[in-house]
Amino acid sequence: MIGSNVSAANKSKIIADEYIDLSILLKSNLDQKQHKFLYIDADGKIISKEKESNKYLDIEKWTDAFIIFMSIYTCAHPTKCHELLKYMTTIRMRVSRTNGHGWRQYGEQFRRKRPQAPHSSWEHIDYELWLLYMSNVTNPPNVHAPVAYTSTKTPNSTFGKCYDFNFKGL
Structure with missing residues (x-):
């Protein structure tokens, strides 16, 4: 059964x-019990501590996790x-459609x-969150970068230019 590895406490949270x-x-x-590590504190004592969960899932693992979430949630x-x-x-x-990780923050929030x-x-998009996280592209095009332009016209050519509009405002 999907989600059989999820604790009863976590299932209750999902359903609620x-x-x-x-x-x-x-x-x-x-697996959770095996994700502990040992470290020595400032007093020289050896302490066992659980590793924190990896919150940064890629979309494939996020989808796997969300399917488990769905299977539990839809039971109730x-x-x-x-x-x-x-x-x-x-x-x-x-x-x-875009690069970046805004989807992760949107989903969490x-x-x-x-x-x-x-x-x-x-199914309804939260537009406030969408604007904060989903519309934020992490690698926007550099609008200030110089654009290479080559013209086939000679420098003295007036084709395509409206001198009356540019210089007289007409």
């Missing part, structure tokens, strides 16, 4: 529309399946807002 880091859905309980909210698919399609479409409006639709 509480925010959950999707990256933890990809790890089994056994079966009528929301179409909305969740639309939400996932929106995120994946954004990734396919969108899911963080869900507890305040649990009856809102997953």
Whole structure:
């Protein structure tokens, strides 16, 4: 069964529309126990500490995690399946059209807002978040870069220029 590795506490959070880091859905309980490391603190004591989850999923792993999320969520909210698919399609479409990681922040913030409006639709874009995260292209074209221009006209050619408009304002 999809999501069988997810703890009961995390399943309850998903069903209750509480925010959950999707990256933890990809790890089994056994894997989580193995992700500990030892370090020596300032007093020279050896301490065992769990590694923090990797929040920075690529779109492929994010999709895998979201499918697990959907399988758990739709058990309690079966009528929301179409909305969740639309939400996932929106995120994946954004990734396919531009560079950058705004989709990641949008998805996280969108899911963080869900507890305040649990009856809102997953399929409707939150335009405030969209403007903040999704429309922000990390590698915009350099508009100040010089543009190479070559002309086949001679320097004295007046073709294509409107001297009356440029110099007289007509």
